Amino acid sequence: MTRTALILGDQVSRENPALEGADRAVLITSRALLRRPGLHRQRAHLVLSGMRHLAADLREGGRIEVEERTEDGLLEGLDAIDGDVVCAYPSSAAMLEALHERGVELTPPTQFLTSPEAFARWAEGRKTLQMEPFYREQRRRLEVLVDDAGEPVGGTWNLDHDNRRPPPKGGLDAPDPWSPEEDDVDAGVRRDLDRSGIDFWGDDAPRAFAVTPDEASSALRSFVQGRLKEFGPWQDAMVDGERTLFHSLLSVPINLGVLPPLDAVRAAERAYLRDDAPLQSVEGFVRQIIGWREYVWGMYWLRAGQWPRRNALRAREPLPRAYREADSGWRCLDETVRSVRETGYAHHIERLMVLGTIGLTSGVRPWDLVRWFSRGFVDGAEWVMAPNAAGMALYADGGEMMSKPYAAGGNYVNKMSQHCPSCRFDPKRRTGEDACPLTALYWDFLDRHREDLAGNHRIAMPLRSLAKIPDDELEEIRVRARRARKELRGTAG
Ligand SMILES: Cc1cc2nc3c(=O)[nH]c(=O)nc-3n(C[C@H](O)[C@H](O)[C@H](O)COP(=O)(O)OP(=O)(O)OC[C@H]3O[C@@H](n4cnc5c(N)ncnc54)[C@H](O)[C@@H]3O)c2cc1C
Incomplete structure (x- = not known):
């Protein structure tokens, strides 16, 4: 019976153990995956480029028959394969279930050192x-x-x-x-993506990452x-x-x-x-x-299967428009979103302490942010975004990963970046016209979650500072925080 190695888009290693002893390799491009709203153009390019480079490499080596297919969905493509199928352990719970259901044999992945x-x-x-x-x-x-x-x-x-x-x-x-240096494979990918009619989020640009x-x-x-x-x-x-x-x-x-x-x-x-x-x-x-x-x-x-429902702080805001449009008027956020739109990349602290913290303190629903991150970044995937965005950044797991929420106001951004001097808001102010929205959101977050955080000794000091804020000032902070949420949504008017 034919033994087929199924190569998923994030398993494009020559050393993929599924290839061992297989008669042929099948690489399936799923139109449904490419059409997910908010997918970054450069992410799509990298995955297709990686798959096509591996296919070319295997063909050149001549050690195995290679078939590349484009299907509406990956599983339709998988169902059409006769004989035994072997695949490296996938990186999403939904794919693992689908592979189990179809009796696909699994081998260890090369991307991880811990099963x-x-x-x-x-x-x-x-x-x-x-x-x-x-x-x-x-x-x-x-x-x-x-x-x-x-x-x-x-x-x-x-x-x-x-x-x-x-x-x-x-x-x-x-x-x-x-x-x-881009090559003919990249030129083919770019041509196909141009012709696909898909409205990707994010700019096209010369490929900047290794595949x-x-x-x-x-x-x-x-x-x-x-x-x-x-x-x-x-x-x-x-x-x-x-x-x-x-x-x-x-x-x-x-x-x-x-x-x-x-x-x-x-x-x-x-x-x-x-x-x-x-x-x-x-x-x-x-x-x-x-x-x-x-x-x-x-x-x-x-926690596979639990991540989409985790929301320990009961966050209810949908993904803010500013995370796509970069139009909040807050320099740190707009510059970071613009950079992600242009390159699909931001470094860890921009992800955690700008995009993540603003999501946390403004109360964005964790799974909305996970989805935005996993489609909008060159390295995005559910396995990495769920714990990082929902767990680490948004405290949706109630503190399983982090001993305290990564909440911070404008002072942190002022210390660690160069955004604040050219922003129209003052990081030190939490009330008034020029109050920094991050600072207001920070105090409003502590205020809204006093009870949730009361037993956490690592947050005791900020809670003591919060208790000293006079009632009328606290009310002004709440007003500024409400306006900040409107600015994020693009409805501040
Ligand atoms: C909200 C949020 C979202 C993130 N989304 C992703 C993502 O979609 N894909 C992704 O690979 N990483 C993600 N990370 C982790 C980390 O920010 C990126 O791996 C890193 O910024 C990638 O850039 P780099 O290769 O220059 O990393 P470097 O700063 O050079 O770090 C070296 C390597 O360490 C690994 N790494 C570091 N931190 C983490 C981490 N927390 N989780 C997983 N790997 C880590 C990466 O492989 C990275 O290449 C996220 C972090 C946060 C807080």
């Missing part, structure tokens, strides 16, 4: 599920930055305190990130040589005109399966051992990959 089952074993019986103890176990298990006794090199596991530097007044000058193993190696090398050294200290900084700063831009190739996560980690570790990069930067980078990324993957599966 959902191993993560569930780690989580079992724990009082809290926060990331830090998981990360330390990963360091020991994978022997990354540990000595022979399994203790952290440099004597400490966590160097975050060295890594939260605000940008210097004169800004920061980072080397340009690596970028690929093949060779490109991913070049991107990794360029990051380690040129930007890793400064990655740690400036990880949280937001600088005008420097959207990438010292970030790696590796989430796309890692998520597509063309860069094994451990390769990225080992390359950074070697740079530390050669004295080419300081521990604070290397530890910071390693933490993102074997810590946060693996933890988020584990948390997605641990």
Whole structure:
């Protein structure tokens, strides 16, 4: 009987274990997936480019018959395959169910180092599920930055305190990130997307992320040589005109399966051992990959099926219009949304402390924001967005992942970015015409959730400050926060 390897769009590695022993590979482009409202044009390009590059590579290698199909939906395409089908473990709960229903054999994926089952074993019986103890176990298990006794090199596991530097007044000058050269495959993808008639969100632009193993190696090398050294200290900084700063831009190739996560980690570790990069930067980078990324993957599966309903803070606002149109008049938000529209990318702190925090304090429904993030970003996917946007940013899990909500006002953005001096609002003011909407929303958020947060000692100090605000001022804050929500919706008039 024929054995077919089904290659999903985010599994485009040559090393995909489903290919082993298969007679042919099938890659299906789903029109339904491309037509999801709000899908970024560059995200669509990257996925199609990755699939077509792999198909070309396999054909050239001649080791397997390759079939590329376009179908209305992926499952229709799957149903048309005769014989045994084998596929690497998928990255969404809905796809896993569909593959199980059809009796598809599953192999481990190459994009992750921890299986959902191993993560569930780690989580079992724990009082809290926060990331830090998981990360330390990963360091020991994978022997990354540990000595022979399994203790952290440099004597400490966590160097975050060295890594939260605000940008210097004169800004920061980072080397340009690596970028690929487009080829005939990309030209074909662009032509097909132009002709598809789909109204994508987000601009088209030359491809800026790696989609093949060779490109991913070049991107990794360029990051380690040129930007890793400064990655740690400036990880949280937001600088005008420097959207990438010292970030790696590796989430796309890692998520597509063309860069094994451990390769990225080992390359950074070697740079530390050669004295080419300081521990604070290397530890910071390693933490993102074997810590946060693996933890988020584990948390997605641990709560699979629950994420769409999680809404511990009872948020009711729909996705604000400003998240598509960049027309709130708030500089930090509009600039970030504009950048996402232009490039499909924003770095972690822009995602968490601008887009996420405003969603949290204004009360946006978690699943609305998850959907916006997972379609609007070059690296978006449900497995990564549900825990990051709903769990980490919006506290929809009631604090399972985070010990306190990531709520902040304009002062945080003022400290960590260059937005505020050229914004018409004053980050220090929470009432009045020029009050910063983020600051008003922050105090309004604490006010609305006093009872939800009362038992949380990490938020006790802000709650004490809230209690000292006179009633008439609190009423003015509520008025400003209501107007802020209207500005987000585009109905402020
Ligand atoms: C609200 C929100 C939404 C996010 N959405 C996505 C997403 O759709 N896809 C995605 O891959 N990441 C997402 N992240 C995580 C992280 O912000 C991105 O991985 C990172 O910004 C990608 O840019 P980079 O490759 O330059 O990362 P770097 O800053 O260079 O970090 C290195 C790598 O670490 C990994 N990483 C770091 N933090 C996380 C994390 N919290 N979760 C998963 N991986 C992490 C990524 O693979 C990343 O490439 C999100 C975070 C938040 C708070």
